[in-house]
Amino acid sequence: MKFSMEKRFVIPSVIALVLVLSEAVCSACHEDDRASMDHKEGWINKHGFYAGQRKVDSVEGKKSLAKVEGIVQALDELMRSLGLSQKVKSVKSTGTWDRKYGIEEEAEAQIEKVTMNEMANIFYKLENAPMILSISKTNIKTSFDNPNLLNITMTVSLIKPK
DSSP, X not given: OOOOHHHHHHHHHHHHHHHHHHHHHHHHHXXXXXXXXXXXXXXXXXXXXXXXXXXXXXXXXXXXHOXXXXXXXXXXXXXXXXXXXXXXXXXXXXXXXXXXXXXXXXXXXXXXXXXXXXXXXXXXXHHTOSSEEEEEEEEEEEOSSOTTSEEEEEEEEEEEEO
């Protein structure tokens, strides 16, 4: 085959044009992907912020609801609301500290012969109590009398804002 001078330049020119156009289309797709990622990251940051804000609002709301005198009374009310008062072996106050965010009163509670469901209810009530309660240490062992029941020893703090 004999090509004229013009046809020899046409084929490489078409190939070059196809490569340039495909690169332009590909980079446009990547820009869309980057914009999509930026949108997703913005959505995650926005909703993460709102989730954090809800947690802060929840804690702020709990400040005003704390109508208890101390940690012993708070734990007593919590266990009474669950119907577990008879399973509380002891609640011993371990100290009160003046922190920069408020006054923290700590106690060690021993609860004996509870089921797994009762334990889950205790932790749920502690987390969702109308006061600021914090669990710093928990020890869970099976009961000596019945291995299906649990003995819980935990250190709980009541935080009262200044």
